[in-house]
Amino acid sequence: MDESLVPAPRPQKPQDEQSLAKANEAIAIRPKRGRLTLLSRRIYNALLYHSQRQGVDEPIYKLPLSELIGDARFNSNNTDLLKSHLRDMQATTIEWSTSATGQRRWVSSQLLGTVSIEEQGRGRPCIVSWRYPEEIKERLVRPHQYTRVLLEISGQMRSYSAAVLYEIGARYLTSPGRLSMREDVVWWAAVLTGRSDITEVDYRFLKRDVISKALAEVDALCEDFSLELIEHKRGRKIEEIQFRVVPRVQQRIGEVDAAQRNVFDLELVGRLIELGIKQDEAQDIYATTDEGQLRATLEHVRQRLRNQALAPLKSPAAYFKDALRKGYSGVKSKSAAAPAELPAPARGPVASAPVNEAERSRRLHELWENERMARAREMFSEMSPEQHTEWRERFESSHLESLAPPIARAWRRDGPASRIAGTSFFRWLARQTWPEEPSDRVLLDFALSRGVTGL
Numbered sequence: 246m247d248e249s250l251v252p253a254p255r256p257q258k259p260q261d262e263q264s265l266a267k268a269n270e271a272i273a274i275r276p277k278r279g280r281l282t283l284l285s286r287r288i289y290n291a292l293l294y295h296s297q298r299q300g301v302d303e304p305i306y307k308l309p310l311s312e313l314i315g316d317a318r319f320n321s322n323n324t325d326l327l328k329s330h331l332r333d334m335q336a337t338t339i340e341w342s343t344s345a346t347g348q349r350r351w352v353s354s355q356l357l358g359t360v361s362i363e364e365q366g367r368g369r370p371c372i373v374s375w376r377y378p379e380e381i382k383e384r385l386v387r388p389h390q391y392t393r394v395l396l397e398i399s400g401q402m403r404s405y406s407a408a409v410l411y412e413i414g415a416r417y418l419t420s421p422g423r424l425s426m427r428e429d430v431v432w433w434a435a436v437l438t439g440r441s442d443i444t445e446v447d448y449r450f451l452k453r454d455v456i457s458k459a460l461a462e463v464d465a466l467c468e469d470f471s472l473e474l475i476e477h478k479r480g481r482k483i484e485e486i487q488f489r490v491v492p493r494v495q496q497r498i499g500e501v502d503a504a505q506r507n508v509f510d511l512e513l514v515g516r517l518i519e520l521g522i523k524q525d526e527a528q529d530i531y532a533t534t535d536e537g538q539l540r541a542t543l544e545h546v547r548q549r550l551r552n553q554a555l556a557p558l559k560s561p562a563a564y565f566k567d568a569l570r571k572g573y574s575g576v577k578s579k580s581a582a583a584p585a586e587l588p589a590p591a592r593g594p595v596a597s598a599p600v601n602e603a604e605r606s607r608r609l610h611e612l613w614e615n616e617r618m619a620r621a622r623e624m625f626s627e628m629s630p631e632q633h634t635e636w637r638e639r640f641e642s643s644h645l646e647s648l649a650p651p652i653a654r655a656w657r658r659d660g661p662a663s664r665i666a667g668t669s670f671f672r673w674l675a676r677q678t679w680p681e682e683p684s685d686r687v688l689l690d691f692a693l694s695r696g697v698t699g700l
Contacts, residue, residue: 263316263396265294268388272412273426273436277353279337281439283405284317285330289356290399291316292375293385301386310362310371318400324362324371331360337441354381392416397652401466401665406437406459410488414463414470417490427477427487448483456486458531466665468655469493515615516543521562530569542569613683613691614675618668621675625661636674637661644673 267290274281291313296306314327334356358376365371377385392415402408417425428436434446437455456474464471470490477485517527531539546565550558558564625636637660645653648669656666683691 263294265290265394265396266297266388266391267293267394267412268384269390269392269416271385272392272416273409274356274439275432275435276439276441277338278441279333280441281337281356281405282330282333283402283408284326285334286405286408286439287317287400288313288327288330289334290394290396292357294396296375296377296386301383305374305376307372307374310373313373316396318396328362331357335360354378397648398467398665401652401668402462404459404462405439406455407462407466409437409439410459410463410472411467413488414467414472414490417488418470418492420490423490423492424475425488425490427485429485430483433486467493468652468665513539513543515612515619517565518612520546520565521560522565530566538569609688609692610683613688614672616691617675617679618671621671621678622667624678625671625674637670639677640670640673644669 271293292306294316295308295313296303299306310324310327335358337356338353355378358378360373360375363372363374376382392412394412394415399408399411402411413425417423430446430448430451431443434443434451434455435441437451437459452474460472460474470492473489473491475487475489476483477487514524514527514531517530518524522530542565545568546561549555549564550561625633628636641656645656648656648666652666652669655663656670659666661667661670
């Protein structure tokens, strides 16, 4: 084996120390060409983390591909999907903005330079190597002004906009006014969606489809702070926005029931997707519909599907949306209409871009993972108290030390009932129970059995 392909051995840090010193300019990235995705942001953070550990003097950075996949919370061995996201980052031209006191800096650059993946043959590790453009390398790898970003917390985020807001919140948490940059609506739309093709925005839909969902997700998953939206009007029109970072007051054990917190219920979104509703549309419906109305309508549709005296439903998704709009469940909705009923042009430039094959594969694998986690959660709920204790002790002895400190604190306070720590626990429990990775055939059967099409 060519030893030059393998990085020099480095002492391994426990996962709770996987904090990235991310340059402030790289927090609010506005792409000018191409598009950024949640996975590309995770991969980029993982690459930066390992670049900083190897040092700014390294001409090229190298890492076993399996380590990159693990640190990016990729949960898949699909290297074609990984290559697709690396290619997108190479093709993406970005602008960075920084707003230090009395100064503003503008930088335009590629995200990544040359990237290669060396497949060395059976039994040998696959090595990924990468470079950064020389003009920005030192500012990335050895930044003077930076924000500490935990890879574990960033990896918990399920939407690109939430991942961005988490990093913005972490940046301004320690600033005197705890206020983010104040920018126009179009600027924020590009930053929060990772899209370069946005030239005009209907703020009502940006707020409903992107901002509200992201705020709810950060509120559910981040233990250290929440964010408040601040709108700035010119006349009657909202033209600029910014965010206020609100530190969380740590509560004593038992002070608040974790089930009563305001959380972004990803499992409820998953039930919408199982009906055949596309993921983006399911998240839109969740963000703008009263949760009680949503649950009642889902239960109504479930009962309708099980009623063998009636003709089978041709489209459970269409039936659900009609039931939600007409109130078949008997529960009044707080929203005037589900966003699915809005005409397509109303979504304007913040509508979802067409999904490529790599992204479709990633979403399908994520749905499969979510299903497995839901099965683990259901199995755990049916166990005896003695079995609960046994599994919790096994988790704590084998996995707790690898968790980031905020997640570990949440586990000690709330156990499996914690939204952020519970996710880690049930993902671990699922992998302990069903350790095998799904083959392409398994994923295909899963998609067909759930009616998952056109992700």
